[in-house]
Amino acid sequence: MxxxxxxxxxxxxxxxxxxxxxxxxxxxxxxxxxxxxxxxxxxxxxxxxxxxxxxxxxxxxxxxxxxxxxxxxxxxxxxxxxxxxxxxxxxxxxxxxxxxxxxxxxxxxxxxxxxxxxxxxxxxxxxxxxxxxxxxxxxxxxxxxxxxxxxxxxxxxxxxxxxxxDITLMPVLLFAIIFFWTPPHFWALALFVKSDYAKVGIPMMPVVAGEASTRKQILAYSVLLLPLSASPWFIGGTGAVYGIAALALSALFLALSVPVAFRRKAGDEDSMKPEKRLFAYSVFYLFALFAALVADRLLSVQGII
CATH class of the missing domain: 1.10.357.140 (UbiA prenyltransferase)
Structure with missing residues (x-):
């Protein structure tokens, strides 16, 4: 080096x-x-x-x-x-x-x-x-x-x-949520900085598989994220506060991924508003999702829910 x-x-x-x-x-x-x-x-x-x-x-x-x-x-x-x-x-x-x-x-x-x-x-x-x-x-x-x-x-x-x-199902699900959140989060960024990765030879998905394939995969992971994010509620690990927040936040994540997935003509890096919007929201999404998890836990401890 x-x-x-x-x-x-x-x-x-x-x-x-x-x-x-x-x-x-x-x-x-x-x-x-x-x-x-x-x-x-x-x-x-x-x-x-x-x-x-x-x-x-x-x-x-x-x-x-x-x-x-x-x-x-x-x-x-x-x-x-x-x-x-x-x-x-x-x-x-x-x-x-x-x-x-x-x-x-x-x-x-x-x-x-x-x-x-x-x-x-x-x-x-x-x-x-x-x-x-x-x-x-x-x-x-x-x-x-x-x-x-x-x-x-x-x-x-x-x-x-x-x-x-110890390790139980609940923390494994939290691990899985971030695991499946990462590809659509990072690929949204990669779409509007694709030329950077191409210039240095890093085989990011938009560079190797093309934008169309990357966009469809963003949508696929966003679809998977919807039920996965609510799975802690489904197994009884959280209450309705987290469950409803997870469904609402993930539904919006999916909605923002749709215009990214079905964009007919790719623009240059300065005009990719849907991709930049999804990337920005994806950061907020994870903060909000885990904040809802904490709120649900604290309300449960206080006996409010």
């Missing part, structure tokens, strides 16, 4: 923070926290904070390793060219060591403070994203984001296990 710029600028704390992909981390932390709150049982607030800190550290470490490995690819894409490594604000060895250190510390702390089941799942999630997805899947197959979606689906499972110490 070589550095991506000729001049190496000094890195500061903001560059290391940027390596953790803070916007992505916020969603990871939120879903992990929601999984913890929704779980039956109780965890001491200090231990709960520690578990969420470990999830954040693990996600940040994996993101840093992702950027260390993909620094040259990031330099070639408009969307990622401003990151610390492509800009030459940090050397790659520092990014790698930061990622490894943060990842290892998160797993060790999770195992010692919370439990080794949670620690092992966290370790698997880090390995899944930084190695299975980043190194193996992403450069080799258009199914990269489908299989790799598991990396971002672990946090609510980890949060649940931190409280209960």
């Amino acid at each position: 070589t550095t991506t710029t000729a001049t190496q600028l000094p890195a500061d704390w903001r560059d290391f923070f940027a390596l953790t992909k803070p916007r992505v981390m916020s969603l990871v932390v939120f879903t992990g926290l929601c999984g913890m709150i929704a779980a039956p049982g109780h965890i001491h607030p200090v231990l709960g904070f520690t578990a969420i800190l470990c999830i954040a550290m693990g996600a940040g470490g994996a993101a840093a390793l992702n950027q260390w490995w993909e620094a040259d690819l990031d330099a070639g894409m408009k969307r990622t060219a401003g990151r610390p490594l492509p800009q030459g604000r940090m050397d790659r060895t520092s990014a790698r060591d930061f990622g490894v250190g943060l990842s290892a510390a998160s797993v060790l702390l999770m195992g010692l403070a919370i439990g080794w089941l949670a620690g092992v799942i966290l370790a698997v999630s880090i390995f899944y994203y930084s190695v299975v997805y980043t190194i193996w899947l992403k450069p080799r197959t258009p199914q990269n984001i489908v299989i790799g979606g598991g990396a971002g689906a672990f946090p609510p499972l980890i949060g649940w296990v931190a409280v209960t110490g």
